[in-house]
Amino acid sequence: MHDRRVVVTGLGAITPIGHGKDGLWNGILAGKCGIGTITRFDTSQIRAKVAAEINDFDPLDYFDEKFARRMDRFSQFGLAATDMALRDAGISWSPETLDARTGVTMGTALGGIAGAEREHE
Numbered sequence: 001m002h003d004r005r006v007v008v009t010g011l012g013a014i015t016p017i018g019h020g021k022d023g024l025w026n027g028i029l030a031g032k033c034g035i036g037t038i039t040r041f042d043t044s045q046i047r048a049k050v051a052a053e054i055n056d057f058d059p060l061d062y063f064d065e066k067f068a069r070r071m072d073r074f075s076q077f078g079l080a081a082t083d084m085a086l087r088d089a090g091i092s093w094s095p096e097t098l099d100a101r102t103g104v105t106m107g108t109a110l111g112g113i114a115g116a117e118r119e120h121e
Helices: 020-029 065-069 073-089 113-120
Strands: none
Touching: 020 073
């Protein structure tokens, strides 16, 4: 039987209450609530009026303008958080350090729906 262990060496997060490991932790300690009135789209035709939006994220803090423009917002979040986690772990973005033993776990709700909706229109 193989010994299967997972070691979390780095954390990255883009959340409504703070970005990065420290930003998220400080938001938790401060008791911040990430839920507020929806501002990213018109809610006049739906009953839901609140959400946990991420409004203080600037993709240009992580990517050049051309690269950022080609990615859906959820992809920007995922790559920025991945970059944070790798930096937190002291790992660089290189083939020498990212091998078959390196993995990333990511969670998103309806990731890519904005891009799909835009293309549908």
